[in-house]
Amino acid sequence: MNVTREAVLTALFARISAATFAEPVGGVTSWATASRRLKLWTEVPAAGQPAVFQSEHGESYGEPAKGLPPKRALDVELYLYARADGGQLGGAILNCLIEAIEGALAPDDLSGNVTTLGGLVTYCRIEGRVLKEPGDLDD
Numbered sequence: 001m002n003v004t005r006e007a008v009l010t011a012l013f014a015r016i017s018a019a020t021f022a023e024p025v026g027g028v029t030s031w032a033t034a035s036r037r038l039k040l041w042t043e044v045p046a047a048g049q050p051a052v053f054q055s056e057h058g059e060s061y062g063e064p065a066k067g068l069p070p071k072r073a074l075d076v077e078l079y080l081y082a083r084a085d086g087g088q089l090g091g092a093i094l095n096c097l098i099e100a101i102e103g104a105l106a107p108d109d110l111s112g113n114v115t116t117l118g119g120l121v122t123y124c125r126i127e128g129r130v131l132k133e134p135g136d137l138d139d
Contacts, residue, residue, distance in 0.1 A: 003120050005059075005074060009036070011117040012076065012124060013054050019104035021096050025050045025082050041081055050082040050097060083135075090134030098130065 017034035026032070026049060033044060033051035044051050055077045062071035080097045084090035105124060109116045114123040 008120050011120050015104045019100040021100045023096050025093055044081050046083050053079040094132050
């Protein structure tokens with residue numbers, strides 16, 4: 001089966017944009033804004049937060065097994081924005097948003113304990129360092 005990049009990225013965004021929060025953030029339990037077109041923090045008004053943006057930043061190829069299509073790894077970054085008004089801890093808000101993303105990427109193939117985006121990919125996972133800017137100085 002030849003799965004397109006766009007099919008994979010669309011399926012990933014569908015899961016991410018449907019994520020819900022365990023605790024309300026800014027009075028809501030889901031994203032006020034979700035987009036595949038990245039915006040700067042300053043371009044997202046308070047009413048548009050919490051917000052999530054899915055951005056593509058590259059891909060890499062691995063050596064395919066004989067007779068199989070190339071092994072591709074798509075690099076996607078998520079940008080999460082939320083205001084920490086009124087003395088709220090920005091780190092606590094970010095933790096809630098990150099946990100919602102983790103929940104959205106829960107395994108859908110329980111036999112292999114992996115997330116396959118409905119069988120489109122071998123696995124989809126969070127990998128690498130998470131950069132947090134909790135807004136301690138400016139909310």
